[in-house]
Amino acid sequence: MLGLPFFAVSWRSLIERARARICGADRVLCGILLALKPVEAPGLGTLGVTKDGRLLVDPKAVMEYTLHGRRIEELARILVHEALHVLFLHPERCEKLGDLNICNVAADAIVEATIEESVRGDPSLARTLGFYTEDGVLNAPRPGSEYHKRLEALREFLEKCGVPWDMVLDETLESIYKKLEACLRKKGGAPAKSIDSHPWGGAQPSIVAPRGGSISSGREQLGEIARMAAKMVEEGGGAGPSGIAGKLPGVVPGEWENVLELTGLRAKLNWRQLLQRLLDRYAPLDYTWRRPSRRSEALRVYLPGPLKRGWKITVALDTSGSIEDDEYREFLAALYELLADRPVETLVVVEADVRVQRMQVFTDPPPPAVIEWARRRRGYGGTVFSTVIDEILEKHPDTDLIIYFTDGYGYYPKTQPRVPIIWVISRRGVKPGSRYWPPIGHVVKIE
Template structure:
């Protein structure tokens, strides 16, 4: 009798060979991706980080229960997660269930028959009772899931289970029937890593190398059969164009509205007689936190010019921006919010040494959301060489000099301001 694990290995090999003839890109990606058994994985297959490399994990028992067609779809689904770099972008997610649903919605739009148990755009639209934009980045759908009305959240949780852990301990969760949102998050559990051990730059480089090799192995005919969005993403990875800081920031942000938040201090305008229904106000949390180095080499006018451009971009994207001064520490008393339509001026105070660690400590202490906030750091680049970023990865360093950033492994990108 064939060993269950050996049978699983053979099935995966046959599936990859089949995809090489039917879905060439998926086959090429999987051909280069290591495979490893994981009996703790609550899904037939999934992606995970091992030694800073993305691998395909499988549970041989659950895999044996899939038909050939179901396995092929599952594998294509995982490849799409890799193409959009979801395991890298959401490696430190604080909302794993929402992330799992949002990323599944994004990739399932490129599959004729999505895997069973994964959310689709049609599923979400039906539950929200309103249309959503198609073929958008996962951050768009994550924001939708983050800014739900109580009624919308209720409908989703009735169908998919809790969207948050609600501080349940492990025993309590095991005692309850897992909802589909929890199972979806479990299938993505390999995306989470120990940041004290892993190297984000190495992970990014290896994933890019994997995808670029698969893309370059395709013939022009095979490339032409792919959806335009996938072609554009892989072409960008293979031949990246130099970007200025405004383009990089837009890429980080995405064209996503800020949304509203519920409040009991305001009547619900649509149903003012329903006292139990909350009203809505503009969300108070900023989308962009711009940290300005008071000890930097830029003049106040140069800083104001950059902030003016930032204000313009934020107004176009309907986002909130908070300006946070820092040097050896973050100056809470100097925090201000950019106001659309008003001229921007800036005057530095203080001016001691530069401490980048103070930025990330301040973000953590103020409970700034790691997924929703984008961090912009305007500095001359002279500071520490090592940082504990506390999981904040949506970071753009704007350098005011030709010097390189002192941080050895900065999160996201650093770019010179001059000439852009």
């Protein structure tokens, strides 16, 4: 009896299928993958993107990811992984940090945490990409696969080095790198295995353009791809709210601000927009048609107004002697705008220098009442942020977010607090790169 003919499945066709699935969910990441040239790399054991724009592919690894062509979800996830490395400029940034092995692990952590945060809780995106089921169960990588084993080993390694997985997105590539480097120096050993391969060196072949044809070779081309993709994200280039790229400004604000800085796009955003983006992540704003927007009357169009949510936010105002009166007035003006645009259920306002001078809890706070309370400041001493934050968390352990208005000159906590913290630095405050620049949390510089 003759059997059915056997048709070999090519690794290139599987790459195309996985890429098509991503293109149906996110055109920014799709564009990056179309701009990378797949190159066969036997023995690599996985996939990897080079700094000169090649996508290295081990055919054997592709067959393992896809169970010899039977399913492509895991291959799609590794392709998203590679596209995010490009978008976040990880090849360029890792080259500057020194130890590529440690940086590879830090970069993988940022990328994998971004994927999980973006996809989990979004049934339509989870269904399209297949990374998670609609019930939030991990579907790709498959439990027990090599990809899954490396992901679990990555989580365990980060935990041992004091970087909990649920705090990864509060860090940047550079901050995680420093923590891992210090951890390995102290404890010895080697970093976890990278999920993919990062051969960020070597020759400079040409890159295939998205619509065919050849683009000039050189590592600068990869940076150009990243810049174009970043611009698309800023302009809303993701596939609506469901696309991974469309979620990046809210999901990974610290990492994304670095990308904007490096690509020259950050200058297009003012500090108020940056602060609002961070707040969108930690205190998302919903709207209701039952309460009209303040802009409705002026525009003569009925618009939904903001819906109060059960967020408890703490705002700390630096009242130390280094804060000039005009700086303090600027803090109060920013606080007024924040309350007017984003009502919260509970607000804790703190005046502090070396310690907490005053603390007041406002429920459903009207902006004028808060500003009137904070107008006559107390303090004028030195600045110790760590003491103030400890007291805030001791008295209000259920706070969801701390926003600290300051000039930045003071003593910071040595470790990340258990809640997110946003530093709003005054115009005359510390500059990026100085020894007083906040080592933890997210930073917004008033400009």
